[in-house]
Amino acid sequence: MTQEPLTLYKLIILYMLDRVTFPLTKAQVSDFILEKEYTNFLTLQQATAELIDAELITASTSRNRTYLEITAEGRETLSFFRSRINNSIRKDIDVFLNEHELEMRNEASILADYYKSMSGEYEAHLQAKEKGVTVIELTLSVPDEDTASAICANWQKKNQDIYQYLIRQLF
Numbered sequence: 001m002t003q004e005p006l007t008l009y010k011l012i013i014l015y016m017l018d019r020v021t022f023p024l025t026k027a028q029v030s031d032f033i034l035e036k037e038y039t040n041f042l043t044l045q046q047a048t049a050e051l052i053d054a055e056l057i058t059a060s061t062s063r064n065r066t067y068l069e070i071t072a073e074g075r076e077t078l079s080f081f082r083s084r085i086n087n088s089i090r091k092d093i094d095v096f097l098n099e100h101e102l103e104m105r106n107e108a109s110i111l112a113d114y115y116k117s118m119s120g121e122y123e124a125h126l127q128a129k130e131k132g133v134t135v136i137e138l139t140l141s142v143p144d145e146d147t148a149s150a151i152c153a154n155w156q157k158k159n160q161d162i163y164q165y166l167i168r169q170l171f
Helices: 003-018 026-035 041-053 073-082 087-109 146-170
Strands: 055-061 063-071 110-117 122-130 133-142
Touching: 003 026, 003 041, 003 055, 003 063, 003 073, 003 087, 003 122, 026 041, 026 063, 026 087, 041 063, 055 110, 073 146, 087 110, 087 122, 122 146, 133 146
Parallel strands: none
Antiparallel strands: 055 063, 110 122, 122 133
């Protein structure tokens, strides 16, 4: 593969991450790029890995999701090479982000993970963020992995109701 197309894919990823104020999941970035048929899955994975290795983006994983964020170096790099992204591609990205912003923001802002604690129980760690600020954070100890997994799944669906309930009870 020549370097030029791979560079374009990297710039597309940087542009997407620069246009949002929250991390995007690797799946969200992939969905857009693969849906538009800009490249294939393996090439996209290579571009993402090279951006991470170059520290132009960061990746963090929680419960089978990998979250991507642009770094200061990534923003600087994008500022130098933004003009290499075709206007129609930038427009496609902007339209996609505008149409899916709420669902993508919710997916990136509602975090749930569990792990086995030193005591042998499982701890479900639940978090909701808004604009990068933690609004609520809970850790619940439960006796088994199935319960912890169910709590994490329900947090994704019911976090707003739970938050509102706690606020009503505490204020």
